[in-house]
Amino acid sequence: MKYLVALIIGLALVGCATSGRINAVNIGMTKGEVIKVMGKPVSISAKGGMEYLHYKLSETGDDAFIGRTSPYYVRIINGKVDSYGKTGDFDSTKNPTIKIETDENIKVNKSGDLYTELRKLKELRDEGFLSEEEYQLQKKKVLSQH
Numbered sequence: 001m002k003y004l005v006a007l008i009i010g011l012a013l014v015g016c017a018t019s020g021r022i023n024a025v026n027i028g029m030t031k032g033e034v035i036k037v038m039g040k041p042v043s044i045s046a047k048g049g050m051e052y053l054h055y056k057l058s059e060t061g062d063d064a065f066i067g068r069t070s071p072y073y074v075r076i077i078n079g080k081v082d083s084y085g086k087t088g089d090f091d092s093t094k095n096p097t098i099k100i101e102t103d104e105n106i107k108v109n110k111s112g113d114l115y116t117e118l119r120k121l122k123e124l125r126d127e128g129f130l131s132e133e134e135y136q137l138q139k140k141k142v143l144s145q146h
Contacts, residue, residue: 021037021038021039021057022057022072024038025037025074025081025084027083028080028081029080029081030079030080030081031051031076031079034053034074034076034081038053038055038074039055041053041055041074042054042055042056049077049078050075050076050077051076051077052074052075053073053074055071055072056069056070056071057069070086072084072085072086073086114142114143117142118139118142121138122135
């Protein structure tokens, strides 16, 4: 009987949901603080000054018991937590759902220097405000005006 009770308690502890750990993460925490709270991430990736810590967490005790996990991410910018949550909770892990098209042309400041104007266009493209085709078209316009 003692062994059965010990087994049930052991299984209950093993079957605990792990997704609640994400609630201990706060905006502004350092990477080290996140790892201290969350443990070692499954993977780490980086892109353009942003670092992503990827975790696989169980949402329920039943999920944990059978090994089912969901992806969670912590985004770090400039050494501090900027966002965290499940896939789709913040822009970096969201799949695009709609494409917004517009007929507006970007007005180019003729008094600005070529480098600044091209850099602004590149930033708009990199942030997803311009498609590659729109970027190339606007870049040609800028270059033809200088």
